[in-house]
Amino acid sequence: MSVGIDDISFYSSGMYLPLTSLAAHNGENPDKYRIGLGQDRMSVPAQDEDIVTLAANAAHPLITEANRDQISTVLFATESGIDQSKAAGVYVHRLLKLGSNCRVVELKQACYSATAALQLACGMVARKPNDQVLVIASDIARYGLGTPGEATQGCGAVACIIKRDPRLLDVHPESGCYSEDVMDFWRPNYMDTALVDGKYSTMIYLKALRQSWKNYREDGGLAFDQFARFCYHLPFTKMAEKAHRKLAVTNGVSMPEELLERQIGAGLLYSRQIGNSYSAALYIGIASLLEHDGEDLSGQHIGLFSYGSGCVGEFFSGTVRPGYREYSRREDHLAMLEARQELDYQAYTTHFGRSCPQDGGTHDFAEEAAGRYRLAGVHDHKRVYTEVGE
Numbered sequence: 556m557s558v559g560i561d562d563i564s565f566y567s568s569g570m571y572l573p574l575t576s577l578a579a580h581n582g583e584n585p586d587k588y589r590i591g592l593g594q595d596r597m598s599v600p601a602q603d604e605d606i607v608t609l610a611a612n613a614a615h616p617l618i619t620e621a622n623r624d625q626i627s628t629v630l631f632a633t634e635s636g637i638d639q640s641k642a643a644g645v646y647v648h649r650l651l652k653l654g655s656n657c658r659v660v661e662l663k664q665a666c667y668s669a670t671a672a673l674q675l676a677c678g679m680v681a682r683k684p685n686d687q688v689l690v691i692a693s694d695i696a697r698y699g700l701g702t703p704g705e706a707t708q709g710c711g712a713v714a715c716i717i718k719r720d721p722r723l724l725d726v727h728p729e730s731g732c733y734s735e736d737v738m739d740f741w742r743p744n745y746m747d748t749a750l751v752d753g754k755y756s757t758m759i760y761l762k763a764l765r766q767s768w769k770n771y772r773e774d775g776g777l778a779f780d781q782f783a784r785f786c787y788h789l790p791f792t793k794m795a796e797k798a799h800r801k802l803a804v805t806n807g808v809s810m811p812e813e814l815l816e817r818q819i820g821a822g823l824l825y826s827r828q829i830g831n832s833y834s835a836a837l838y839i840g841i842a843s844l845l846e847h848d849g850e851d852l853s854g855q856h857i858g859l860f861s862y863g864s865g866c867v868g869e870f871f872s873g874t875v876r877p878g879y880r881e882y883s884r885r886e887d888h889l890a891m892l893e894a895r896q897e898l899d900y901q902a903y904t905t906h907f908g909r910s911c912p913q914d915g916g917t918h919d920f921a922e923e924a925a926g927r928y929r930l931a932g933v934h935d936h937k938r939v940y941t942e943v944g945e
Contacts, residue, residue, distance in 0.1 A: 556684060558677045559873060561721040564884055565713040565839045566613035567829045568600040569925025570896045572903040574706055580900045588706050593792030593823065597709045597830030599898060600695055601923035602909045603930045606635045606712065607643050607940060610693035611650040612926035614714035616884065617689070618651050622716065627686040628679060629659045630672035632834040634742070634863075635694045636663065637911075637938065644691065646940055650928055653689075665740065666788055667863025668692070669713070669834040670871070676717035677726050688717040694833030699748045700904060707791045709830020713838040723845060723879050724857070730871035731771025733763045740864030747910060756864055760794065761801050763868030764860055768802060771870040779806035782872070783855035785819050786844055788862040789836040792823040798860065821848040828892050837861050845875070846885035853877040894925065 573596055574588040588594050600609075610631065618626075631644030642661035662668040662675075669692035676688035693712035698704030739756035742749040764787075772778075779802070787795040799819050803810040822844035826832075832839060837859065844857070852875040862868045898906070912918045912933055919932035922943070931939045 556681070556719050557721065557725040558680045558717065558719050559721040559726040560715050560724040560841070561687075561718045562617050562716040562882060563713065563723060563838065563842050564613050564616045565711060565825070565835065565842055565888065566609055566891065566926060567598040567711040567832070567895070568604050568609070569894070569923070570599045570601060570898050570906065571596045571828070572599055572898050572900070576900050576903075577706055591793065592706060593796070593827060594706065594830060595827045597706070598711060598895070599903055599906050600710050601906060602911075603920040603922065603924045604926075605637060605911070605930050606633050606693040606695060607637065607646045607650075607938070608924060608926060608928045608930055609710060609712035610643065610691045610714065611647045611928040613693070613712040614647065614651055614689060614691055615927055616887065617714055617716050618653070622687055623652070624654045625685070625687045626653055626657060626689050627683070628676070628688045629653065629657060630676055630688060630690050631659070631661045632663075632668035632672045632690070632692040633661065633694050634663055634665050634668070634833050636661065643693070646938070647691065650940060650942065664867050665863030665865050666790070666833045666836060667861050667867045667869065669838055670861035670869050673715070673717065673726065674730070680717055680719055684719045690715045690717055692834035692838055694835055696831035696833055697748045698751070700907060703753060704749070704751055707831045709832055711829045711832030711835045711839055713832075713835040713842065715838065722876055722882050724841070724873040724875055727776070727872045727874070729771060729774045729776040730869055731767045731769065731774055731776065733766035733770060733868045735759070735763070735866055737866050739866060757794070757797070759864070759866050760862050760868075761798065763862055763866055764798055764802060764870070765805055767860065767868040767870040768805065776870070777856055777872060779803070779808060781856055782858040783818075783852060784822070784844055784848065785858040785860070786822045786837060786840040787819070787860045789823070789826045789840055790831050792826050795819050795823060825888070825892070834863075842884075842888065845879060846883050846888065851880070853879065
């Protein structure tokens with residue numbers, strides 16, 4: 556019995572800042588971002604958008620009357636948690652009108668936790684083959700105005716249905732992991748922006764890749780030349796190029812530009828337009844690959860690397876299912892990105908400064924979110940989520 560990704564959908568905020576505008580404000584060459592980071596735009600959330608609304612908007616297209624009662628578990632991965640106790644997924648469970656006989660759990664380990672959720676989900680389905688698991692990853696990446704990480708901000712959510720005999724991607728049981736207690740990136744409870752040592756984080760990312768790959772091969776995983784494509788965690792798309800070249804060198808493989816583009820290029824397209832989405836980034840990359848690669852990938856093996864600072868890395872793999880293109884959500888995803896509102900730098904800073912109030916009072920937020928679900932306000936320390944039009 557095969558288990559894996561049966562359906563996938565992602566969502567980002569309804570606004571974005573062109574990085575040319577950020578470059579102009581900073582007096583920098585736009586190529587620093589366009590080429591140096593591999594980024595064109597970064598998504599900017601409105602005040603009535605957060606990880607719950609992003610997640611619910613991502614997952615809504617996947618929920619049908621046929622599968623609503625078959626979803627036994629919701630696993631919500633994030634490092635942008637909104638409550639120290641209540642899982643963000645419980646709000647999403649209500650908004651999506653899922654059945655009451657359903658467990659909901661939130662997972663955290665920087666950008667890695669969506670892969671932990673995927674592996675847990677595959678194990679659950681293997682144990683109870685008639686069940687389906689909804690895996691959601693949702694994050695808002697914030698580094699602060701004028702900081703070195705500002706150009707790599709963004710936000711996004713991705714949702715996957717994990718089931719037996721999936722339509723998109725079989726997930727292989729072999730995997731390789733690497734964990735180490737390091738301080739390359741972290742966010743204390745008393746801060747709403749992350750602390751990061753960029754150069755050190757890149758070094759640890761590549762170390763985790765090498766060690767995860769070694770462990771993957773020891774676990775019986777495929778050889779480098781058996782993969783048609785690769786997807787990597789994407790804090791920015793240039794990181795995938797660095798990672799793939801490093802993995803190729805590790806395996807004694809030459810990596811000319813043409814081969815690099817063929818093996819990873821299609822998986823980078825959405826990230827260039829969204830920016831960093833933390834736990835969702837790898838899986839938005841998988842959606843990008845399946846929806847944009849010019850070749851029919853049916854039956855081809857895909858190498859996947861997940862990384863979360865602090866750190867945990869995992870290399871695993873999957874096989875693309877025959878007929879996967881019939882279930883593509885490409886047109887919907889492209890339409891969502893195209894419909895976003897462009898911001899100038901001043902409007903971006905205004906949105907950036909409007910954090911969620913923490914005084915426990917009554918606050919209602921203007922309706923700005925572009926999606927179906929929004930954060931209407933905060934009343935007596937309670938977040939109020941509504942469907943647009945309610």
